[in-house]
Amino acid sequence: MWACVAFVLLWIRSAGCTEKANMSKRIEYTAADFYERLLSGKMMFLYFEQQVSPTISLFLVELEKSAEALQDYGVLVGKVSCQKEPIQTYCAEAKQQHTAFLFRGGREFTSFSLDTVFDVNSIVAEVLFAILGDEVKYVHTDADLLAMEKAAKGKKDIVLSYVRSLGTEEHRALMETAYVYGSKYQFILITGGPVLKQLRVNESPQLSRVWFLHCRVHSTSLTPVTPVTSERCPLTQMRKALSTLNLHTFLQLLEAPLVSDVYVDPSSVPPPQSPYQLTPQVFLFSHPATVHLDLDTATTLAWRLRGLAMLLLVHRQSPAVKTPEKYNAAYRLPEKSSEVKYLTLHSLDDVLELFTKQEEEEEEEDHVDEEEDSHLGELDDEVAAAVHKNRGHFQDMDSVTQLTSDNFHAEVAQSSLTVALFYLKWDAVSMHFLSSFIEVAERLEDSQVDDVHMCVVDCGEWTDLCAAQPGSAVPFRPIAAFPSVLLIRPQQSAQHYRGMLTGEALHCFIMMSRMASPVPLSTEEEVTSFLQEAPHPDLATYRPDRILGLIRTASQPGLSVFTEAAKSLRGEVLTGLLTDGLVEKWAAEYAADPPAVLLFPSWRNPTVRPSLLLVDSSSKELLARIYSALLPPVVCGYLSVLPLQDLFLYNRLAFKGQKTVFVGTALQKQT
Template identity: 70%
Template sequence: MYKITLFLECGSAKPCCLNCFCVCRGGKEFLSFDLDTVFDVNSMVAEVLFAILREEVKYVHTDADLLAMERTARGKKDMVLCYVQSLGTQEHRSIMETAYVYGSKHQFILITGGPVLKQLGANESSLSSRVWFLHCRIPGGFSTPTASERCPVTRMRRALSTLNLHSFLQLMEAPLVLEVDVDPSSVPPPQFPYQLTPQVFLFSRPATEHLDRDAAGALAWRLRGVALLLLVHRQSPAVKTPEEFNVAYRRPEKSSEVKYLTLHSLDEVSEIFLDQDKEEEEEEEEEEEEDESQFGKLNDEVAASVFENTGNLMDLDSITQLTSENFHSEVAQSSLTVVLFYLKWDAVSMAFLSSFIEVAEKLEESKVDDVLMSVVDCGEWTDLCAAQPSALVPFQPITEFPRVVLLRPQESPQYYESMLGSEALHRFIILSRTAAPVRLSTQEEVTSFLQEVPHGSQAGDRPDRVLGLFRSPTDASAFVEAAMSLRGEVLSGLLMDGPAEKWAAAHALHLPAVLAFPSWRTPAHPSALPAASSSAAELLSQVRLAMLHPMPELTVDNLPSFLSLGKALLLLFVGEEEDEIGQRQNQELVEEMRRAVELGGARMERYLACWIHLGSTPAGMSVLGSYLGYMPPLPALVLTHLPNREEVYQYPADNVVAAPSVLQWLQRIEDGAELPAGMLGADSWPPSAAFYDLLKVMEEAQEPESMQQPTPADEEELEEEEDLHVEEALVAEKVTDGSPEPNPSVHSEL
């Protein structure tokens, strides 16, 4: 486990690295960088990984160095040669993140120009980054394109990014030539991760099989990284292609249709794909240059978002700017005031401010006129943000930014704790406009409550609902308290007395009763929750649990809710589909997992079966890589987050995901017959130094001299401190001449 530390000052007699960025391992300094080399998030991640992956990523200066590495790797391991203009960039980070996953499989090499680039025939001035794959572990069965001592090279033709590099390496692992005995039209389109890769079909006859195989191998090397090549044996009765055609191809990104051609040379075949690929590559490079000219070296995502909008003055017409003078009057006049407390110099605040304005404009467009959207600049109105709670200022002092608070006259403040995005905030505000709970008195009102969508909701948005049935207000007190805590998350309704008894009798219920209506389930089949002796906290927990999907899709937004259950995750990773076939396959996998939950019955209650779509949640790719240490083929099923255990288990990749097989696999894990495929890392990084209150020191330094008259005891202490400082200065002077090991004593965690 590594720890990252930023050294700020040194009170030790030994010299320390001042203004440096250090990587520590086992409590000892492992490596340090000057702060000039870690100027943003990308450079920080890239440099740390570069330091850790010393064996996996080598830096070469000359072509002779590269040739020596090729000779060493010949027959053992393929190599990935990566060029970046400078270290610490987004491209450098993408390379290091990929090396972290694939470093045990391939040898990575990093260059920043020089003779190696010239030997590869690349122009340094026209490139920002590039990747080559060196096939040093030559596959058998097909001849190599050259008899040279150098390893055959395949260039990655797409722009350098983590996702493109991952796809490229997956493509390099595909067979050079695949031989089939069926007609090209019967060959299924390529599956993940090759689903967008064209397929080229050549035909072979028994009399010329050896020559056909050589031709297929030669063409496959030309199209390596561009298309998958298949050799079709005509002697098979399943091949129906007319004799006049000798080439066929399919472009899955456009259509699943197979096109047939009659060509006279391999050059004609390669031109079809290489010319179009060159055009796409030029378009990507133009887009990349456009992005670079726009953002320069600004790589931090949040800061880049702010920088992008620096020249665009935000339209504040849809929101009210609150100050210490107008805050109380504005809040008193509105039934619901949504306040964003922010800082102008905070990148996250400014990024969220644009989302906040977007929500205000949506509310205005949908004619929601009972909500006042407002902001407070806490950098200017510090007295308002730091005020202690009172009748005029009902909220706690604002200490974290950005912060959204919902205020209503004569009510306690409501705090927004969800994702900092426009969709989540908009939904929270719309649901918060409704009373919690809504008092219902007739059958018609109950029906309306369960079916109607709140005014201003987004299209297709169905909220979760909960309905309480009680005989008296006293019985309903715990439900009312829980409903207030759920405001903004769930719509709550309350039916009491005679109407409650009638409604309960019509639906075969006994009072008191609490019914949960999750958005993913039809209103005709609610979940009944125990309400007789439940406290508000218990009821709150039960409602939230009832709203969770039994086979949920995990996202960044809902992951904390599911992790809080404390169950082991039976997690299915599926790839991004580009057509109806892929969508259907993913749906079938999810249905098979749901069937496993049903077949398992009570024994499956300890697990949370769930899935991640890597297209809609790209962060899942990093999660999967961190679980196993490499990127497995998809779909991938893992068991992780076992209570009090760190093991990660992977379902056998060569087994079909079927409900009975999954249950047998889980039983083998419970019996201890399965070996873990990975381990969860320990995330406990306690601070190694006490908190240093810098603001308090600044305040003391700014106090008037009249308030700082020293007492005799203070003067004596001051003299001792001065002597100590002089002594430290003399020691530091002596240390400068030598070079003992740095041992900083005062630092803060970064």
């Protein structure tokens, strides 16, 4: 309710009746449009508008927002005005003004009461739920679940999800994931009842949950994750909150190798890359004389840590392993420092206790939050709850400049690089990230970085600036997702920050963005420094991907292609350019025929030869191949390199970008 009211207030202030009319036109169908698309067999989610009330007006706003989201799944969204286009079947009865319809295959497929499709999350969730009838099953009893487990054994694994109620953000996250993975896994949905009791969950859990049931491989070949009978599939619980990002990462983690072999010290192993960057690493050491026993031990522990941590077996026979013999294990948590901590363990339970204790602390924090939320009464909306809990709290904004419609152009002109955060005060994610943004600004100020101008825009107050109305001459399109971060340079289009919503990730991106892209390199010393040294003292622990462009002369056609690609990679990848005489030496060493690109991914051992790409296509195609080549080998499939329209996948994804697999553009069902 609060989210709807907030949106309406923003909409009224920014555009009023004119914007309402334009919005309606974008999704309004004529009778001819309706019948044409119906005969073509396209899927359509339509509302037939008879009379407009305040409730209907709010629904139409959400309907407009869902149009962009559902088009990624091949569903057209629109409305038909019964006053202008009286379609007899759907405009005759008054009760139909409280109903929306889904059409599929040239006929009405199903209908929804507006009580069940009240906002963009519920619309997307319910429509996808209706479409994915075979991929997502709803079970009521444990007997139903047992029957599905028996049917799936030896064929498919099962993703079992509990959501508090249908039409929620968690329900939408599950449906969007099922759309991509539905042909690979059997998705099952529950909303409570005896199934939770079988899973040993409280009768009224406050948090949504996900379990992965290992049914495809016979249970006799698995080390059981939890106590199960021979009838049941072993299961692994997802420890994180149910969101599109977390669920995707969880499924990818279960597809990762159970145990990975390494032949260097744990400190030399890079931290996990996307999509595992928030996953702990556990290292066990193996000796040549007991390698088979060590592998069995590692496999047993890996199953017990499945979905919680990645396990790596370090082979001490390698001369690169220098860790003292007194240590037999190590671990790395996904923290800022990425520091590896070494241990001397006496049993596997010591490792489990380490991560179980951390998990219990997180659950205790969640339980405290639930108790606080229980006192909110009518504030049952996430945004309203966030606003309520933060009432009276003001951020210290001294380290950032507050941009307005009046001072925007003057402030941006003062610096070669302006980093602007666009946020809403009533959006919980915006307010949380605002704190991190301010911390980054203070950190840059302490480091005496004076060529970066850190700014914020309150889009609830300066709606005309955020809406980027015609004639405003701002270098960006209307801000459609919050929070959004733009990097603005004079006389250039704004660049979207597509990284994780953490201060550390943003700081690294800004520091990398200050550097030239590509960096011209003219001597062997400069190349060595480019490949081996940190790009900046403040990034001493950060190891970026590096790329070298080999271009013989400034007139060679590949120069413009590579330069344009390098500008698109600015802030994400460190790019260098070799020209003239230096090119021939590197080209001969790596059997390259310039124009070409050498790639040095951060996850690869520096002693391994770089990947080679030829610059024989457009910058867009070159970018696609670069992003693909930079992905670590464990990430396979579902790669999208298309430009992404929505930052954070409808305000809740923690990261996105062309490296990201499961982000809100053109998600296609995989086979």
